[in-house]
Amino acid sequence: MERQILHVDVNNAFLSWLAVYKLQNGEEIDIREQVSVIGGDETKRSGIVLAKSTKAKQFGIITGETLYSARQKCKNLQVYHGNFKIYKEYSNKLYNLLLQYTDKIERFSIDECFLDMTDYLMKDTLLNKAKEINAKVKKELGFTVNVGVANNKLLAKMASDFTKPDKVHTLFKEEIQTKMWKLPISELFMIGKKTVPKLYNMKIKTIGDLANYDKQILVKKFGKHGKLMWEYANGIDNSEVKYLEEKPKSIGNSITLPMDINDIQQLEEVLLALTQQVTNRLRKQELLANVINVQLRTKNFENFSHQAKLDSPTSSTKEILNKAKFLLNEMYEEGMFIRLIGIKIDNLISRNEMQISLFDNTENSKKQEKLDKTMDLINEKYGYNFITRAGTLNSDKIVRIVNKDAK
DNA sequence: TCTGGGGTCCTAGGACCC
């Protein structure tokens, strides 16, 4: 049986949500009506555009560009700073509203959901439901969404991306040629800026060009990705709506430093702060890590990463930090100026899944675990600045900056 | 006062084993 899928996408999510939040808290100006963006913090060297208003878009401002560049395009651009707590709150409101339609909802990102309506609907009523959702979100939550209507996730997602904002679009099989094939190749999901020029060299400029290209040649040239993009161009996607909550496969924390650092000891202190936050999240999820990865970015934007497997899975801050420090020292060379440092833990397994470790039940490791738990509680209550291990006692400005947003 | 941070998945190449 054919599946009935909706894709719900919040228009200019971060900006819309901040606008609604401001209006609900007494602000009279609707920042969506301005030439405005949500931006990072230039003093922290993270000054990029995260979301833009419709009017800002008309000036040619694009997501991801620097605020400096955006201001060049519009001199009196209004820049606002977002807040993840607000985003999460409105994301949850949307999710709860959608639950009135089905419980088969995949939260694809903070501002996108897939709904599997197959169990409930025949095709003709699907479009009506999409329109109903579109209107209900606007009326009850105060922001607008695009809704894509199709028979699989890929086409639903492509449909919700057509024209914005506040629109409902269908993309059924018989509409693929007229609605999707004329679009430039860059519009296809999973074709990014590295692939576009390669396809252009092959005279593939539209999604239709790709759909009608020899599949075997694409597979030979691009491997699995070649197969995927040919299928997507032809509207083929059999993936399921993953509505059951899944544990993360990796947990990471990285920061662009307020200034380039060439002192390994300072880097180690930052690494400690980052590690504490990562391991805290790890323990909250009741997971254990097997692989530790440390990433560095130099002032010239060269990226390096080293990773290593642990002898046995752990959630211990101390063990993970030790390995992370080792990796940092392995990678760092005298005179390197570091712009970004990050830690990622990988190959996560659930705590109960782990065979009762026969070796790892020593008094010492029990003590460590207890210490970690205590610190988690204190950190959650007072913020990450309150207590740290001995390593941060001589902490300086940088570590305080890292920790500032932790809570 | 240019270029975020959080993820997932894939690939190439080396080590090692049979």
Add this chain to the structure above:
DNA sequence: TCTGGGGTCCTAGGACCC
């Protein structure tokens, strides 16, 4: 004198997404 192969595991790096 050319110099097996397949498989697995591991690491580094990179593509893509929001």
